[in-house]
Amino acid sequence: MARPASLSLFINSSHHTVLNHLSLSSTVSAAVSLLHTQQAHAHLLKTGLSSYAHLSTKLISHYANALHFPDACRVLDSVPEPNVYSYTTLISACSKHGQYNHTLSLLQEMLFHGLLPDNFVIPSVLKACTGLLDLGIGRRVHGLASVTGFALDSFVNSSLVHMYVKFGRMWEAHKVFDEMEQRNVVSWSAMISGYSRQGYVEEAKKLFDEMRSSGVEPNAVSWNGLIVGFNHKGLFLESMVVFRDMHLEGFKPDGTSISSVLAAAGDLEDLEIGIQVHGLVIKQGLGLDNCVISALIDMYGKCRLASEMMKVFDEMVQKDLCSCNALISGLSRNGHADDALQVFRQFKAQGMELNVVSWTSVIACCTQHGKDIEALELFREMQIAGVVPNSVTIPCLLPACANVAALVQGKAAHCFSLRRGISCDVYVGSALIDMYAKCGRIEDAKCCFDRMPTRNLVCWNAIVGGYAMQGKAKEAIELFDLIQKKGQKPDFISFTCVLSACSQNGLVKEGQAYFKSMTQEHQIEARMEHYACMVTLLSRAGLLDEAYTMINEMPSEPDSCVWGALLSSCRVYGSVSLGEIAAQQLFKLEPTNAGNYVLLSNIYATKGMWNEVDKVRDAMKRLGLKKNPGCSWIEIKNKVHTLLAGDKSHPQMAQVVEVLNKLRFEMKKSGYHPDTKFVLQDVEEQEKENILCGHSEKLAVVLGLLNTPPRTPLRVIKNLRICGDCHAMIKFISSFEKREIFVRDTNRFHHFKEGSCSCGDYCGRE
Structure with a gap:
């Protein structure tokens, strides 16, 4: 490649020309700047000028600005006696670009060389501590600033306040704030935002008034600190009141404040306020702010005004990902699952860069509206598209696996959560417990529960509910009692689970006792x-x-x-x-x-x-x-099969009917006769027997027999309660075929094994 004329001059110049060239190169584009920096580095090494700290510092700065941190570190390592400025440049760049671990390593190296951080280094290091969520190191850096005297510097003080606020340590932030000699609007705003985000309404308002009394006038950031903070804490009404005061005092709301108050109006389902803010958006010409438009779509969706939501979206000049996600979520929230799925498909076909939020929203939509097969398919497409699911996606998917007993796909989601290190998340853990329980794998559900490092009440309720569904009242009751022994207070869901367990096993006295204690001892209505x-x-x-x-x-x-x-x-x-x-x-x-x-x-x-x-x-x-119609699902070789009562459309239906007739013949030989009282039609007895053979759960079980190895357990889900005749026939099949068969109906799980059922025939008569 031809050498630029400026570079030729640079190589033949003195080190003063080197400095000038490096200064000029910072204005050039990234690729040229890096090239010039590397050639300058080579010349410094060739001429022996690399030992000059001020030249090396300049070189470090250019490598850091080009995000070539390894090269910058090599230059720093080559300096015999680096100074504070050598480290300051690189530490500042690393912190600015999110290289937080590297930032702290450089601080440690700096201290090793006997160099103390100054008022430029300390704020960068504090930012790294915040980014790494390491309060301990942050406090040690605070102590170092106090020892070196830089804790009195306004810039350092402001950084300390921001760090403690980010960690929610308001009393420590306030202590630093009180020691500040000069408090600017930035530090005041940080404190106000911190208190509001913690939900301390009175403290935040008091600080806001004190700021004004001290002669510092609030700006948009100050107002937004209150509005966004209260909204973040779920104090939606307080957020709207502050927005009103801001508007009345003549402060012009920006996109941040308007987006926040629209979110508050949506959560309160206050359509009147939402419409008024929409008018303000039009008046102030914020209709091109995509964040504001996304907030409008979200607000109308939460207020159940799907037509206005669609109108706002259609009027957008430049549709972005946030607005598309808001539309999908809004359609789902309003029960328009088909429309949400169609819109998602349109976005995908148009080549839009859909993110994890987009995919998670549409998967959740399908799961919540009975489109479980579609949810499973979407999850597969998501992975093919290279979008990595997160700790929100997995809990949205797992209920779909549970609803249709897609155990293999549920296990795959579990393995994914283990690889990503999110299986310990309480929401992922709770969803896994629920999925395994509803797929008839209560032991696996209990294993997930036992491995959780922390458990909230949702986790406890999930495992108690799982045992209740399995008809294991004793285990459910023991776990319910353990909730209280572990210091947790049962809620209304906990009592629903334990009462359900009692009802599954006919434990009348126990159920009555729990119902009484719920109101009298726990004050739960x-x-x-x-x-x-x-x-x-x-x-x-x-x-x-x-x-x-x-x-x-x-x-x-x-x-x-x-x-x-x-x-x-x-x-x-x-x-x-x-x-x-x-x-x-x-x-x-x-x-x-x-x-x-x-x-x-x-x-x-x-x-x-x-x-x-x-x-x-x-x-x-x-x-x-x-x-x-009666409908049953069974998962075979990673595919979920759906069978309807009396349906002949399945490609293996002829084989299913043939095997079913053989089984019925064997049952009659053993003394069983079809219980035709469960055919509630005025037809001939033979026709009643034929109708019984067409029940969906029988068809699903036989399909499983045809397509799985001998002695393999079968798992079937049914949309209605299992009838007594099907219950008796599946008991026979479990014995005759030497199979464990799990059937989950709308009421509970039935575990058939060796001719018996886990319900003790308490439910078989239904």
Whole structure:
């Protein structure tokens, strides 16, 4: 490559020309600057001028500015007697560009050479301590500043205040702040922001007034410190009040303050304030600020105004990633899952650089709205796209794995979280516990729980709920009691889990005792879910009258869960009168829920009341309601198969039917006869047997038998409760095929092994 003319002059010049050239080279582009620096370095070595500290310092500065830190360090190492300025240049550059560990190493080296940091070095080192979240070293640096006398320097003082504020150590920050001889608006604003972020409303406001009293006028940063701080702490109303005061006093809000107050309005679902701030955005010409527009989209989404959200997005001149993410999240929040997925696909097709937030938002959207297969597919696409999931993505994905018993994919997510070092995160850990429990692997769930270094109440509730779903009431109760022994206070979810455990095993006295202690000892007001658990407990134990009495004595109007629990048990026990009462209440509360009509119809059918059955079916036709078909899922070779009751579309259905008929023949030989009372249709007996064979859980189990090695456990998920005939048949299959079979219905897990079920047939009759 031809040598630049300026470089030729440089090589033949004195060291004064070297300095001039290095100074001029800083204005050149990065590539040329690095080239000139390297050639200058070579010339210094050739001429023996590298021993001059001031020349080496200049060289270090240029290497650091070009982000070539190893070369800068080599130059520094070659200086026989480096001075403070040699280190100052490199330490400042490393800290500025996030090389925090390197910054601290250089400080240690500097001290080794007997050089004390000055008022330029100390702020850079304090910034590194903050970046590394190392308060201990920060305090030692503070002590070093005190010893050297630089703790009185305003720049150092300000850096100390910022460091302690970032760590939330407000009393230490305030101590430094009180010792400052000169307090500028920056240090005042840092203290105000720190107190507001910690939620100390009165202290923050008091400091704000003191700042004004001292003659320092607040600027936009001061106001924003209060607004953003309160909003960060969840003090949304206080944030909005400060914004109002700022506006009334004539201070012009900027994009930061407006974005924060829009977020507060959204969280409070205060549409009126949100619209007013939108007007201010238009008036001040902030419509081109993408952060503000994203906040507007988010606000309208939280206020359930999807049309306005879409309008704001469509009017954007330059759509950015933040606004796209806000739109996906808003559509999801408003129940428009299909639209959110479609918008995401459009962004992806347009070549937009989607980030982890984009992918996580759409995965969460699918999981929350029953699109579990789509969520699993999106996670696979995310990894192919090279986007690395984080500690938020995994808890959003794992419920989808749990919902369709995608154990293999759940395990893969677990392995990923282990490799990324996020498995110890309490939210990831809780989601893993829940996933393994819902996939029938309660031992793995307990293993995840035991390995967590810290556990919050969410983790405890997840494992108690997992044992409850498995029908392991004893273990659930032991863990519930252990919550309190470990110093945790159970909440309403904890009691829901333990009451559910009692209801699964018919532990009436225990359930009643826990329900009583919840209100009397723990002062937790009973919610609908607690009453639903109690009604389920009583009615499933055959105590229908007691359950109905409890409903009538409830302090508030029972909801559909409570009446639904009673109706379900009325079907089990054939109680027509109470079933009709429960059904009529449900028809008012959920007029479009076909399941309630089906349950009442089933009660009539079990009693042979076919005229009443026809009346219910006619009512469903008039309302345009259809029975939800039974649906089951089974994971085979990393793929989740979906089977519908009576469906013939699966490519292996002919084989499934053939094996099912053989099994039915073997069952009859052993004395089993199909329990046709579970076919609630007025048809011939043979037709009833054929209908029973088409139940989705039977189809899923046989599909598993066909496609997995002998003795391999099978895991099936069903969207409805398992019927008694399917329960009896799967018990037989578990013995005949020597298989462990796990079936999770809407109520609980059934673990079939050697001809028995973990529910002790307590649920099989349903």
